[in-house]
Amino acid sequence: MASPWTFIFVCGLLAATLVQATLSPPAVLSLGPEVIKEKLTQELKNHNAVSILQQLPLLSAMREERAGGIPFLGNVVNTIMNNIIWLKVTSANVLQLQVQPSGDGQELMIKIPLDMVAGLNTPLVKSIVEIHMETEAQAIIQLESSEEGHNRLILTNCLTSQGSLHISLLRKLTFLANFLTDKVMGFLVPALPKMVKSELCPVIKAAFEDMYADLLRLTSVPVSLTFNHLEFDLLSLAINSSVIQLNLRAKLSDSQGKVTNWFNDSLVSLTVPTLDSAPFSLIVRQDVVNSAVAxxxxxxxxxxxxxxxxxxxxxxxxxxxxxxxxxxxxxxxxxxxxxxxxxxxxxxxxxxxxxxxxxxxxxxxxxxxxxxxxxxxxxxxxxxxxxxxxxxxxxxxxxxxxxxxxxxxxxxxxxxxxxxxxxxxxxxxxxxxxxxxxxxxxxxxxLISIVKALGFEEVACSLTDDALVLTPVYS
Structure with a gap:
């Protein structure tokens, strides 16, 4: 008969083995920076980010900055400032986004360059004075875990710093006009980052949340297999360097909608290849592919x-x-x-x-x-x-x-x-x-519907020892 010490040793060995075992998901959708950038850019368009920039309250924000402890400028400057008829953004553009790793590779930094031209009108100057403003909104994509152990992607720390701000005159004018715009630009340097944070950051956050919801919908679109359907949904999330990895569970249903096979985390091996230059990849575990073929x-x-x-x-x-x-x-x-x-x-x-x-x-x-x-x-x-x-x-x-x-x-x-x-x-x-x-x-x-949904027309496939790998083809 085995001694209690033998039983304890065997239990400890079994526990260690289970801890070391790596569970693999049925499928993995890896999204590279290009896909994240394109999807978020489209959502910013859908949320009218450019219109928000054109509606920034430059004049009121400038006057608030002036009232907030700016040194007294003298009667001449005060008179000029009080005679500004309007100051508004006349054109705006959201330039190409950048997505890059942040910190320890478990977060993503989103950089959104902004390019604006503002018009300044005052009766003291005959022509419209145009001011060129360049700045950059930044935000962090990170994982948030709930008390139930589930995680989701969130956007945090949206801001723009004065270090990324550059304001200049589009063309030189008279001494009086140059003097006036220098003072206006001085007020805009602290005011513009605050406006971007208060007016644009909520739009960026809403755009990101819609992008995230859209990605989850894409993963859950049923795959038709004649009289059966293969369906995926989110199991867990991870951020690895510049890639968002969606680990998916799967189920196979018959024509009546009855689930005939569930696929969850298991000890079945699954090697997730790196994206390299591919915008995204869908890796489907061998047992899931086998059930689809069956x-x-x-x-x-x-x-x-x-x-x-x-x-x-x-x-x-x-x-x-x-x-x-x-x-x-x-x-x-x-x-x-x-x-x-x-x-x-x-x-x-x-x-x-x-x-x-x-x-x-x-x-x-x-x-x-x-x-x-x-x-x-x-x-x-x-x-x-x-x-x-x-x-x-x-x-x-x-x-x-x-x-x-x-x-x-x-x-x-x-x-x-x-x-x-x-x-x-x-x-x-x-x-x-x-x-x-x-x-x-x-x-x-x-039909691999996610391909066109992510903006591509063709898909390529390859095989590993334990999975089918699908990647898009550039047209």
């Missing part, structure tokens, strides 16, 4: 009048059976039937750059279409090369080069024989009947 290739029975459809193969089958039983071969008539049953679901096996589909098959030969009992029933363990490729935003799969890895006799009405004797003809029949039928089911492909 949903497309559901078990079925095929019955073929071989002499009518494939007379050459019918003749070869008769010749192959003749050494086993000449009597049985002679009974094969014009209505001879070959039945092929695919059993269970196929199994997809991945390796780097290659894939194979293994399936179990029952093969029967009937002398005529009226015969109730087959000459023999064979069990076949077959495998085919699986070729993944893409057409636009669709993932395609084609099977070819089927081979019989193992053939065994299940029952026989023509006596016992070595089933391997029929391997060549059976492989040809499977190649001519089963593969075209299965490829017909696979022909529509699988």
């Amino acid at each position: 949903a497309l290739l559901s078990p079925e029975e095929l019955a073929v009048l071989l002499d009518y459809v494939l007379p050459k193969l019918a003749h070869q089958l008769k010749s192959s059976i003749k050494p086993i039983s000449e009597k049985a071969a002679d009974q094969l008539g014009p209505t001879q039937i070959v039945k092929i049953f695919t059993q269970d679901t196929p199994v997809l096996l991945l390796s780097k750059g290659n894939a194979n589909v293994a399936q179990r098959i029952v093969f029967e030969v009937f002398a005529t279409n009226e015969a109730r009992c087959p000459f023999f029933t064979l069990g076949i363990e077959a495998s085919s090369e699986a070729q993944f490729y893409t057409e636009g935003d669709r993932l395609m799969l084609n099977l070819h080069n089927i081979r019989s890895d193992r053939i065994y006799l299940m029952n026989s009405g023509i006596g016992l024989f070595n089933a391997d004797f029929l391997e060549d003809i059976i492989t040809e029949i499977l190649e001519s009947i089963l593969l075209p039928n299965e490829n017909g089911k696979l022909r529509p492909g699988i």
Whole structure:
């Protein structure tokens, strides 16, 4: 009997093993800086960020700064300031955003360059005075965890510093105009960052929240698999350097909406390759891909009048059976039937750059279409090369080069024989009947809707030892 110390040691060893085990998600959507930048830029347009900049209350903010302890400027300057008719932004642009790692690589820094021209009108100067203002709003994307242990992306620390601010005259004017604008620009230096924070930062935050919600909606769009659907939703989030990683759970549902398979974190391996220069990648774990293929290739029975459809193969089958039983071969008539049953679901096996589909098959030969009992029933363990490729935003799969890895006799009405004797003809029949039928089911492909939703037209695919990897193709 084991001692208590042995039991404690075994429990400790098991606990250590479980701690060291790394759970992998069913799928991972990695978003690079380009996608984040483009999505946030579009949301800023949707939230009319430029209009917000054009409506910045420059004049009132300038007067507040002047009233807030600015040294007395003298009666002349005070008179000029009091005679400013309007001061407003006449044109504004949000320039190209920048996304880069911040701190320890667990946060992202968003930089939003702003370019504005303001017009100043006063009766003391005949023409409109134009002031060029350049600044940069900055914000941090970070993870926020709830008490329940869930995390989400949030935008924090939105501000603009005086260090990123540059204000200048577009063209030199008279001494009086230059003197006036120098004083106005002096007031705008502390006022503009405050206006950006109070007026624009809420818009940036709202744009980010809508972008985040849109990304979550994209991940949950069902993937149609003929009569079944594969659905993803968020499991957890991570920020790695400049990449946002959405770890996804998955489920497979039938045509009635009943969930037939759940996929969560598991000990099944999943290697997440780096993005390198790709804008995004969708990595789908092998067991999820396998279930998708199985949903497309559901078990079925095929019955073929071989002499009518494939007379050459019918003749070869008769010749192959003749050494086993000449009597049985002679009974094969014009209505001879070959039945092929695919059993269970196929199994997809991945390796780097290659894939194979293994399936179990029952093969029967009937002398005529009226015969109730087959000459023999064979069990076949077959495998085919699986070729993944893409057409636009669709993932395609084609099977070819089927081979019989193992053939065994299940029952026989023509006596016992070595089933391997029929391997060549059976492989040809499977190649001519089963593969075209299965490829017909696979022909529509699988629409990867997230590709166009993220602004791309085409997708490329590759295989690792444990996953299917989808990345966009630049047009």
